[in-house]
Amino acid sequence: MRFFLRKRVILPILSLVLLAIAGGVALLNSNHSRIVVYNQTGIPIAALKIQACGQSIVFQNLQDEDSVQWTLSPRGSESGIVLETAADPAWRWEGGYVEPRGGYHIAIRLWPDGEVEVHDQISIWWR
Numbered sequence: 001m002r003f004f005l006r007k008r009v010i011l012p013i014l015s016l017v018l019l020a021i022a023g024g025v026a027l028l029n030s031n032h033s034r035i036v037v038y039n040q041t042g043i044p045i046a047a048l049k050i051q052a053c054g055q056s057i058v059f060q061n062l063q064d065e066d067s068v069q070w071t072l073s074p075r076g077s078e079s080g081i082v083l084e085t086a087a088d089p090a091w092r093w094e095g096g097y098v099e100p101r102g103g104y105h106i107a108i109r110l111w112p113d114g115e116v117e118v119h120d121q122i123s124i125w126w127r
Contacts, residue, residue, distance in 0.1 A: 031074070031123070033104035035081065038067045042112045047086040053079050053100040072100045081106065083116070096120065 035052060037059075039045055045062040053076035059068045081096040096118045098104045103123025110116060 031101050031103055033072045033098055033100055033102060033106075034069060035072070035098065035106045035108065036067055036069045037062075037083070038107070038109045039064055040112070041110050045085055045087070045110075049082075049084040049086075051082040051084075052098050053077060055100070072098070074101045076100045081108070081118075083108070083110075 033053075035050060037048065037050065039048075039062045042064055044064055046060070048059045048062050048068070050057055050059070050070055053072055055072060055076055057070050059070075062068055078097065078099040080094055081098055083091075083093045085091045091114070093116050095116065096106055096108070097120065098106050105121045105123070107119045107121075108116060109118075
């Protein structure tokens with residue numbers, strides 16, 4: 001009888017507690033905005049600078065078919081995104097829209113012909 005009591009009461013309560021913890025962690029992490037850049041240019045990029053929301057970061061040695069991910073800190077205000085390379089000649093692109101909070105996920109693909117493809121998505125928790 002005691003085994004059935006554990007199985008019918010304790011396990012469901014433990015499962016609900018774990019589910020609530022997982023939901024809380026997902027909700028807290030969903031407020032962070034991320035920018036992911038995919039290098040599909042066919043050549044390595046020696047240095048890639050990304051600027052957004054008054055913040056910036058530089059990634060070194062981004063190989064072809066590789067990607068980098070940047071999670072913005074929750075400060076600053078909404079802005080466009082600026083990408084720059086240190087190549088010769090230097091290359092610069094501006095576009096997109098991101099906020100430092102609100103669960104934005106921006107995917108940027110760099111293509112061989114200089115084309116830039118941007119896809120944005122907002123976390124389902126913040127939509």
